[in-house]
Amino acid sequence: MNFISNPKQKDWPKLAERAKGSEKGMIESIVQSVFNRVKKEGDQAVLNYTKKFDQIDLSSMEVSEKELKSQANKVALRLQNAIALAFDNIKKFHQAQEIKKQEITTTKGVVCWREQRGIDTVGLYIPGGTAPLFSSLLMLGIPAQLARCGQIIICTPPDKSGEITPSIAYVATLLGKVRVFKVGGAQAIAAMTFGTESIPKVDKIFGPGNRYVTTAKQLATNYNVAIDMPAGPSEVLVIADESSNPEFVAADLLSQAEHGDDSQVILLATNEQILEKTMQAIQQQLKNLPRAAIAKEALNQSRFLLFNDIKEAFSFSNYYAPEHLILALENPRQYIPWIQNAGSVFLGNYSCESAGDYASGTNHTLPTNGFAKNYSGVSLDSFVKKITFQELSKEGIQNIGPAIEILAEAEGLAAHKYAVSIRLKTLKNV
Amino acid sequence: MNFISNPKQKDWPKLAERAKGSEKGMIESIVQSVFNRVKKEGDQAVLNYTKKFDQIDLSSMEVSEKELKSQANKVALRLQNAIALAFDNIKKFHQAQEIKKQEITTTKGVVCWREQRGIDTVGLYIPGGTAPLFSSLLMLGIPAQLARCGQIIICTPPDKSGEITPSIAYVATLLGKVRVFKVGGAQAIAAMTFGTESIPKVDKIFGPGNRYVTTAKQLATNYNVAIDMPAGPSEVLVIADESSNPEFVAADLLSQAEHGDDSQVILLATNEQILEKTMQAIQQQLKNLPRAAIAKEALNQSRFLLFNDIKEAFSFSNYYAPEHLILALENPRQYIPWIQNAGSVFLGNYSCESAGDYASGTNHTLPTNGFAKNYSGVSLDSFVKKITFQELSKEGIQNIGPAIEILAEAEGLAAHKYAVSIRLKTLKNV
Numbered sequence: 001m002n003f004i005s006n007p008k009q010k011d012w013p014k015l016a017e018r019a020k021g022s023e024k025g026m027i028e029s030i031v032q033s034v035f036n037r038v039k040k041e042g043d044q045a046v047l048n049y050t051k052k053f054d055q056i057d058l059s060s061m062e063v064s065e066k067e068l069k070s071q072a073n074k075v076a077l078r079l080q081n082a083i084a085l086a087f088d089n090i091k092k093f094h095q096a097q098e099i100k101k102q103e104i105t106t107t108k109g110v111v112c113w114r115e116q117r118g119i120d121t122v123g124l125y126i127p128g129g130t131a132p133l134f135s136s137l138l139m140l141g142i143p144a145q146l147a148r149c150g151q152i153i154i155c156t157p158p159d160k161s162g163e164i165t166p167s168i169a170y171v172a173t174l175l176g177k178v179r180v181f182k183v184g185g186a187q188a189i190a191a192m193t194f195g196t197e198s199i200p201k202v203d204k205i206f207g208p209g210n211r212y213v214t215t216a217k218q219l220a221t222n223y224n225v226a227i228d229m230p231a232g233p234s235e236v237l238v239i240a241d242e243s244s245n246p247e248f249v250a251a252d253l254l255s256q257a258e259h260g261d262d263s264q265v266i267l268l269a270t271n272e273q274i275l276e277k278t279m280q281a282i283q284q285q286l287k288n289l290p291r292a293a294i295a296k297e298a299l300n301q302s303r304f305l306l307f308n309d310i311k312e313a314f315s316f317s318n319y320y321a322p323e324h325l326i327l328a329l330e331n332p333r334q335y336i337p338w339i340q341n342a343g344s345v346f347l348g349n350y351s352c353e354s355a356g357d358y359a360s361g362t363n364h365t366l367p368t369n370g371f372a373k374n375y376s377g378v379s380l381d382s383f384v385k386k387i388t389f390q391e392l393s394k395e396g397i398q399n400i401g402p403a404i405e406i407l408a409e410a411e412g413l414a415a416h417k418y419a420v421s422i423r424l425k426t427l428k429n430v
Numbered sequence: 431m432n433f434i435s436n437p438k439q440k441d442w443p444k445l446a447e448r449a450k451g452s453e454k455g456m457i458e459s460i461v462q463s464v465f466n467r468v469k470k471e472g473d474q475a476v477l478n479y480t481k482k483f484d485q486i487d488l489s490s491m492e493v494s495e496k497e498l499k500s501q502a503n504k505v506a507l508r509l510q511n512a513i514a515l516a517f518d519n520i521k522k523f524h525q526a527q528e529i530k531k532q533e534i535t536t537t538k539g540v541v542c543w544r545e546q547r548g549i550d551t552v553g554l555y556i557p558g559g560t561a562p563l564f565s566s567l568l569m570l571g572i573p574a575q576l577a578r579c580g581q582i583i584i585c586t587p588p589d590k591s592g593e594i595t596p597s598i599a600y601v602a603t604l605l606g607k608v609r610v611f612k613v614g615g616a617q618a619i620a621a622m623t624f625g626t627e628s629i630p631k632v633d634k635i636f637g638p639g640n641r642y643v644t645t646a647k648q649l650a651t652n653y654n655v656a657i658d659m660p661a662g663p664s665e666v667l668v669i670a671d672e673s674s675n676p677e678f679v680a681a682d683l684l685s686q687a688e689h690g691d692d693s694q695v696i697l698l699a700t701n702e703q704i705l706e707k708t709m710q711a712i713q714q715q716l717k718n719l720p721r722a723a724i725a726k727e728a729l730n731q732s733r734f735l736l737f738n739d740i741k742e743a744f745s746f747s748n749y750y751a752p753e754h755l756i757l758a759l760e761n762p763r764q765y766i767p768w769i770q771n772a773g774s775v776f777l778g779n780y781s782c783e784s785a786g787d788y789a790s791g792t793n794h795t796l797p798t799n800g801f802a803k804n805y806s807g808v809s810l811d812s813f814v815k816k817i818t819f820q821e822l823s824k825e826g827i828q829n830i831g832p833a834i835e836i837l838a839e840a841e842g843l844a845a846h847k848y849a850v851s852i853r854l855k856t857l858k859n860v
Contacts, residue, residue, distance in 0.1 A: 082833035107790075167840055336819070390774070406509055415719055
């Protein structure tokens with residue numbers, strides 16, 4: 001951990017730096033060759049890659065309904081109940097995001113509005129194996145269903161016996177009306193980008209993954225496929241004052257640090273003691289952490305910063321633009337107006353990041369790597385397009401037509417002007 | 431024009447093909463070299479490119495307030511009045527898009543909501559010279575102001591005497607609180623991507639442009655800058671029935687065709703006579719069109735398709751996913767539920783595309799090239815981030831904490847679980 005007292009603004013760029021991915025060029029070239037082969041050879045290429053990378057020789061990739069149910073049945077009842085609670089909360093929060101159609105009369109006779117339509121085919125990539133993220137399937141599948149997407153395609157890697165993770169199968173059955181394929185890695189993203197004999201081409205790809213998967217998603221955008229957002233390692237920034245509980249803060253920082261050795265955790269405080277006590281609590285908690293080795297790696301890149309001025313701490317936070325921002329502060333709501341850049345914000349001592357990761361209802365697919373400056377997290381919006389509509393009556397075109405003629409003429413677009421003139425002329429002659 | 435009667439579904443991919451940009455690789459390599467130099471040399475590189483491409487040797491790029499006013503004053507009063515009408519309508523329509531903060535209690539003691547924040551620094555690219563698009567500055571500047579973006583940077587190329595287009599200067603003064611720079615082409619996009627001594631680095635770049643500009647915007651996304659949407663040539667699809675007026679339809683098709691030789695216009699009808707009459711009207715109107723040569727080029731790639739079944743016509747339209755969709759149909763509102771993919775829809779004989787291009791209030795920055803399948807047009811949403819917030823009370827964490835512990839454990843994330851356990855334990859001990 002790096003401890004820095006009152007860093008000068010000129011040092012902020014260095015302090016806000018994220019871990020750089022190594023071997024970027026190598027990964028890109030491997031992924032491009034996966035894309036080329038899947039585009040050309042379809043299913044056969046995908047099956048070959050699955051044999052090579054997942055060490056399983058499959059004859060078909062789609063998970064049958066029977067197979068899905070049989071895997072889902074392996075999920076213990078207590079986990080089923082916990083998933084049900086998370087499902088309800090995520091659904092409630094995302095349901096409220098639907099825009100209501102609102103017709104606006106901008107000028108008499110000119111009515112404009114927007115309507116929402118689900119993206120037709122969406123592809124959800126869900127990591128499986130040793131780190132199965134069924135929670136990501138909740139976070140992506142629920143808004144996809146609410147958006148009434150035409151087809152929901154799920155790709156998740158098979159284990160060495162050719163089966164998918166039971167918890168992922170269980171969530172898939174809860175969602176219903178989804179198609180699940182046993183395929184992981186860059187080959188899954190390539191298959192959803194081009195479509196193969198068995199896997200449909202999708203319009204937009206969502207979901208987390210390792211560097212091969214995130215590189216593949218970026219590459220997919222070159223082939224007219226949209227993606228949820230650019231990827232980067234996970235991160236949390238905590239701002240703490242005297243009202244914070246060092247054990248809670250330590251636990252929140254560690255729950256980020258255990259994600260991966262490139263995770264980043266930042267603690268800002270206005271009081272040196274808070275930093276020290278939190279450090280001590282971290283050392284204590286690390287002892288019992290199964291993923292302590294990973295967390296320690298991540299902590300090496302973490303920063304503990306002391307700010308004399310709480311406002312300055314918020315300025316740094318906005319500069320950093322954290323994926324997760326925890327305000328372990330007294331009366332946290334008073335600071336909300338100061339927040340400009342963050343993915344998701346957790347207020348007070350009892351709003352731990354784990355709550356948002358799993359079950360409070362907010363989405364956990366959030367912008368990292370500073371992208372909270374220019375991207376929102378995943379929401380219902382991510383699964384829909386908003387189409388604008390307009391209807392002009394005869395009176396409407398008469399009211400705004402003359403202005404349009406002048407505007408079109410000023411841009412040198414005579415046909416644009418004529419499309420109005422011919423209508424106005426016809427109406428005059430009636 | 432290509433006339434095809436009842437095309438089979440297997441031929442749809444070919445009929446929905448867009449014009450392919452030639453010289454893509456060459457343009458990419460030029461743009462990359464512009465980026466490299468601007469990143470390294472800043473203002474000096476930008477000034478050198480301006481001298482080379484715009485044939486003007488500038489000493490500084492920022493347009494002073496005095497200069498802006500003096501250019502704005504050149505705009506005739508009738509154009510000022512027309513701009514005022516468009517400004518009002520665009521503002522009214524986009525103002526209604528603001529999301530209202532809505533706190534959702536997902537479980538007792540767990541409150542979640544979203545808040546909107548303007549993206550801090552946005553860059554608007556506005557073509558000038560022979561095709562000045564002051565209307566694009568209205569369409570981008572108004573929502574940027576409504577979103578309360580921190581800084582609005584406008585780049586627009588200078589003319590050969592080193593001045594910017596008066597109508598663009600006029601709209602800039604109406605917007606207020608903007609900074610305008612005399613710089614065009616890929617060098618403008620590079621400057622906003624990296625920032626130079628005089629031009630700020632921006633978080634998101636918007637606006638239309640030639641192939642160099644759109645290639646540069648795509649490249650900018652490799653450097654953590656967001657863009658409004660991927661680019662493609664403009665297009666319109668009209669569905670017409672017996673109630674349509676062939677002269678109106680012809681004028682709408684031509685107002686798309688005059689944009690550029692790669693523009694695409696498509697007419698679908700359920701009656702051969704409509705197609706024939708519209709063709710005749712096009713030939714007639716072409717005679718008086720200043721940009722007839724461009725329009726004729728575009729018409730070469732256009733398609734006139736006859737469908738026996740109106741529902742089939744809508745299926746083709748959804749497959750094509752047009753930027754602009756005009757329903758020259760009787761009782762057009764009855765067809766709205768059939769529309770899945772389109773950028774903006776114009777209903778009935780008096781809703782010409784020019785209305786939406788300039789003054790009805792809807793945005794004219796729309797997804798082309800089939801991107802209406804997975805992207806929305808520009809709206810207030812494009813200029814904001816939506817941040818999620820959550821606040822759990824002691825009761826809240828007690829209500830959902832046990833479920834979170836089970837979920838985190840199932841994903842093998844012990845620290846995530848512990849962040850909840852330590853809180854529940856503390857509450858038990860109180």
